Amino acid sequence: MIGPKDVGYFTLYDLKGSKLAGSVFNILFNLNKFMAFETRDPFLIRQERENPTLTEWDRFAHREYIRLSMEEDAEDASNGSADVWDESLEAPF
Template sequence: MECMAQETVLFEDVLCQIVDMIRPEKEDYISLRNMKSCKLSGHVFNILFNLNKFIAFETRDPFLIRREHENPTLTEWDRFAHREYIRLSMEEDIEDASNEVGDIWDESFEAPF
């Protein structure tokens, strides 16, 4: 994690986070039944086996997550399409603004021939 300019996380902290996510029946061990019944089991495997996804999980935006839970009928694809639409419309607004600056140029400011 240090080579990725990330602060090192202690294993005890990761283990506590995993136990909080799974909420096993007995805190002595995590069973397969606990993993199957947990909706966050995919995140547990990402935390354990994929460093990039672990960092993404640690740096996630809680406000974005809350907004996603406000409308649970949207699929992941719908959310992606909405984000891309907003990004592309913002890029288009920036291009339009830069083109308008060029339109302001008045002929009276041009050099005579």
């Protein structure tokens, strides 16, 4: 994870130069954070890498919007109201 210059040991310089130094410390000293690191969602990690300017709130809002729109589409399809037009509601010519 750290990628030290010498394979036998790592130095403080190696830790400071690594982007994953925080994860290394969490793995060594904090069991809860280690478990969170091990069970992280690869889909969310990919999203973070694709657009690093989005905040956690922006990602949450986007996921919820997609989830709610999918639920609404499924509800419309189950009711049959998506493709059915009631001709009795049309205005007479």
